[in-house]
Amino acid sequence: MVIALIEEAKVSYIFLEWTEFLVRWLHVIAGIAWIGSSFYFIALDLSLLKRKDIPKEAHGEAWQVHGGGFYQIVKYLVAPDKLPSQLTWFKWEAYATWISGFLLLILIYYISADLYMIEIEKFDLSNLEAISLSLIGIILGWVLYNYICKKTVKKNNIMLSIFILLVFTFFSWLYFQVFSHRGAYMQIGSMLGTIMVANVLMIIIPGQKKVVQSLLENKKPDSIHGITAKQRSLHNNYLTLPVIFIMISNHYPTIYATDYSWIIISLIIITGALIRQFFNIKHSGKKPPYLLWVPVLMIILFSVYLSEKGKPNLANNDERANAIIEQIPKDLKLASEEIIISKCSMCHAQEPLWENMTHAPKKIHLENVNDIIKHIDNIYSQAIVSYAMPPGNITGLENSERKILSKLHRFVKNL
Numbered sequence: 001m002v003i004a005l006i007e008e009a010k011v012s013y014i015f016l017e018w019t020e021f022l023v024r025w026l027h028v029i030a031g032i033a034w035i036g037s038s039f040y041f042i043a044l045d046l047s048l049l050k051r052k053d054i055p056k057e058a059h060g061e062a063w064q065v066h067g068g069g070f071y072q073i074v075k076y077l078v079a080p081d082k083l084p085s086q087l088t089w090f091k092w093e094a095y096a097t098w099i100s101g102f103l104l105l106i107l108i109y110y111i112s113a114d115l116y117m118i119e120i121e122k123f124d125l126s127n128l129e130a131i132s133l134s135l136i137g138i139i140l141g142w143v144l145y146n147y148i149c150k151k152t153v154k155k156n157n158i159m160l161s162i163f164i165l166l167v168f169t170f171f172s173w174l175y176f177q178v179f180s181h182r183g184a185y186m187q188i189g190s191m192l193g194t195i196m197v198a199n200v201l202m203i204i205i206p207g208q209k210k211v212v213q214s215l216l217e218n219k220k221p222d223s224i225h226g227i228t229a230k231q232r233s234l235h236n237n238y239l240t241l242p243v244i245f246i247m248i249s250n251h252y253p254t255i256y257a258t259d260y261s262w263i264i265i266s267l268i269i270i271t272g273a274l275i276r277q278f279f280n281i282k283h284s285g286k287k288p289p290y291l292l293w294v295p296v297l298m299i300i301l302f303s304v305y306l307s308e309k310g311k312p313n314l315a316n317n318d319e320r321a322n323a324i325i326e327q328i329p330k331d332l333k334l335a336s337e338e339i340i341i342s343k344c345s346m347c348h349a350q351e352p353l354w355e356n357m358t359h360a361p362k363k364i365h366l367e368n369v370n371d372i373i374k375h376i377d378n379i380y381s382q383a384i385v386s387y388a389m390p391p392g393n394i395t396g397l398e399n400s401e402r403k404i405l406s407k408l409h410r411f412v413k414n415l
């Protein structure tokens with residue numbers, strides 16, 4: 001469908017791929033800068049020690065060695081008596097991550113909502129309806145979360161976390177009823193990512209600005225800003241790993257596109273939080289709680305089991321595939337089959353002949369025309385419009401052969 005659209009609009013596939021790739025590049029870089037600095041500050045915070053010789057308003061001090069020099073870092077909580085003349089803020093890493101992420105969401109999911117968000121069998125949404133539902137969710141997720149946090153800021157953080165987890169499990173379930181698997185998965189990722197950035201934009205930075213303002217007016221800053229910022233930083237800390245998991249999982253269909261993928265999201269939120277907990281304790285200089293890896297491993301194994309349980313049942317579904325194949329001209333069928341048998345199936349087979357290869361890469365079997373039809377889109381991007389396959393053109397796939405596969409691709413798409 002998309003390919004037909006591209007051909008009509010005369011926008012080159014390669015141009016679109018580049019655009020998407022550049023935004024993704026930015027997204028990953030901004031994400032690394034943000035998460036990197038956030039990991040750094042958490043570890044720094046946990047390593048602060050109270051020493052006698054630090055200023056009396058200071059909270060703690062740490063020494064670090066890096067890049068050929070020593071750093072002496074002193075933390076003031078809520079703030080030093082006087083505002084320093086030069087102050088570095090950490091916020092654009094977070095904002096740039098969100099902006100580029102939202103652009104990606106538009107470029108991939110919203111523009112092709114029919115492909116990546118809507119599943120007509122669940123709900124026959126129009127593109128606009130799907131996009132609206134997604135935007136409403138992103139805003140509602142934040143509003144609800146923010147409300148719950150504000151109500152409970154001085155109360156038990158564990159109960160709050162469990163409650164938030166339950167709310168998001170409900171959202172996951174809900175979006176899996178309405179959207180396609182992939183759409184629902186990315187929706188939850190977008191909602192959680194938005195919460196993390198909104199914590200920075202709406203709570204942490206404004207709080208810090210108020211503190212700075214108080215200092216400028218020679219007033220004592222309100223300690224509530226420190227408490228709130230700490231709570232939200234803590235949430236961001238625990239959400240980091242799950243959000244990254246969701247963001248990269250859309251390249252792994254067995255993770256996002258099985259019946260129980262919505263439960264897997266919640267399990268991964270718990271897993272990510274446990275892994276962070278391990279490192280938080282380790283960085284604070286205490287004995288690392290190695291036992292935490294037991295539940296982590298068990299939950300991950302259980303998630304694998306859920307993926308296996310929730311996969312589609314393919315028994316007795318050959319009829320339709322056969323009907324399509326009937327229509328392909330005999331020559332094209334034979335030629336394509338010959339190409340993949342001679343150039344692909346040494347690796348992409350039930351029992352690959354390639355040395356040390358125990359199963360077909362990415363479980364893609366290419367041994368007959370049925371297989372080609374099944375993977376036609378993937379073959380298009382891997383071997384027709386790019387040289388990704390065969391790897392290093394190791395089997396010498398010629399351009400004339402790519403052309404034949406391209407003919408088959410067009411034929412199947414136009415059926």
Ligand code: HEC
Pocket residue numbers: 340343344345346347348354361362364366375378379382383389390391394395397
């Ligand atoms: C020498 C072994 C080998 C040969 C020959 C080979 N492939 Fe692959 N193929 C791989 C490996 C390894 C991967 C997994 C790459 C990765 O992990 O990203 C792969 C992945 C793929 C994928 C999935 C890409 C994805 O990320 O979804 C497709 C489609 C594919 N190959 C098509 C082909 C086609 C078509 C041919 C023949 C023209 C071919 N391959 C020949 C080894 C091979």
